[in-house]
Amino acid sequence: MNNKTIYKLTTILFLAAIVLPNIVQVLDLESGFINNENRKHRSLPKLNLKDPITSIGKFKNYYLENFGLKTILVNNYINIKSNVLNENPIPNRVAQGKEDWFFLGNNNNNVLNNSFGNDPFVEKKLANTVNYLGKLKKYFDSKNIAFYVVIPPDKNKVYQEYLPFKLDQNPTKLEVLKPLLKKNAGIEIIDLSFPLLESKKEHKLYLKTDTHWNYYGSYVGYASTIDIISKNFSIHKVSINDFELINKVYNRGDLTKMINLTIEEPSISIKKKTPSKAELIIDSRKTVHYKNKSQTLKTILFRDSFANAWIPFFNESFGEIIYHRNYVIDKKEIETFKPDIVIFEIIERNINLLGNGNTN
Numbered sequence: 625m626n627n628k629t630i631y632k633l634t635t636i637l638f639l640a641a642i643v644l645p646n647i648v649q650v651l652d653l654e655s656g657f658i659n660n661e662n663r664k665h666r667s668l669p670k671l672n673l674k675d676p677i678t679s680i681g682k683f684k685n686y687y688l689e690n691f692g693l694k695t696i697l698v699n700n701y702i703n704i705k706s707n708v709l710n711e712n713p714i715p716n717r718v719a720q721g722k723e724d725w726f727f728l729g730n731n732n733n734n735v736l737n738n739s740f741g742n743d744p745f746v747e748k749k750l751a752n753t754v755n756y757l758g759k760l761k762k763y764f765d766s767k768n769i770a771f772y773v774v775i776p777p778d779k780n781k782v783y784q785e786y787l788p789f790k791l792d793q794n795p796t797k798l799e800v801l802k803p804l805l806k807k808n809a810g811i812e813i814i815d816l817s818f819p820l821l822e823s824k825k826e827h828k829l830y831l832k833t834d835t836h837w838n839y840y841g842s843y844v845g846y847a848s849t850i851d852i853i854s855k856n857f858s859i860h861k862v863s864i865n866d867f868e869l870i871n872k873v874y875n876r877g878d879l880t881k882m883i884n885l886t887i888e889e890p891s892i893s894i895k896k897k898t899p900s901k902a903e904l905i906i907d908s909r910k911t912v913h914y915k916n917k918s919q920t921l922k923t924i925l926f927r928d929s930f931a932n933a934w935i936p937f938f939n940e941s942f943g944e945i946i947y948h949r950n951y952v953i954d955k956k957e958i959e960t961f962k963p964d965i966v967i968f969e970i971i972e973r974n975i976n977l978l979g980n981g982n983t984n
Contacts, residue, residue, distance in 0.1 A: 833877025
């Protein structure tokens, strides 16, 4: 085979590699003839001639999300990087640490940089956060409602020794926010870093393959939060001994999923030894509502996915509790439900997003 033939074949293969995903995409969109992506395609964005730059941007994002064979191509790339080259395929999304610990990478709100204090608060964001939470505190005070902000730490803060690198430690966003919030808004953040760092001597508190804490970690966070709130209220704190701890194998790590790995690790689930008196009222994607006739206080908990594991514990401490998967305050709901307590729970890496909150 001469050089000219090799050149032609290379050119044809190169063009085919570029064109084939687009042919697959057209066939899939028009007829569903090929559907190996296991994904639902979004509709093509509409062209707005009055704002062509925005339209082009939307089309670019649409294409990047939906081009044909995306899943196959991405999966093969990840497999080659992981299994052939023995490299982390997406280091900005997932950091592989020591002893099979996995951590979120900087693609998620600069979480690794922040754990070493190398991602300082933008001054405007810091001011917005203090201002927003301060306004909420004044509103809740006017309604005689206690307001608490609870911050669970990221796994890379509690298990920093397993990170793949070590940097000089500077003040983190949370360490900067705490004194300002106390001084300017009268809010003392419930920082769960301290009890978790202390308790990790006794149990593993976070999943190795996942961003979240396990039930041991979530119980430590729950108990510490209730201890603080109990300074102002009489609250029943359920014991971990009230639950049966069931050993299980966990293989659904959100971190390892990102890099196409399935790794099994020992974990636990829980089951209350005696039937809970908490009754489910509403269970939707964004809102869960329980009533427990054995308790009295009413609470609304605005939260993220970290509080999923809190629900069995908090249900035993409050007479009625609404869990919202957002941080939007609906004043009509507040004034109708009339909670005794409102709690904001938000993972540390996202505290700079609190300044984006709003009320209805």
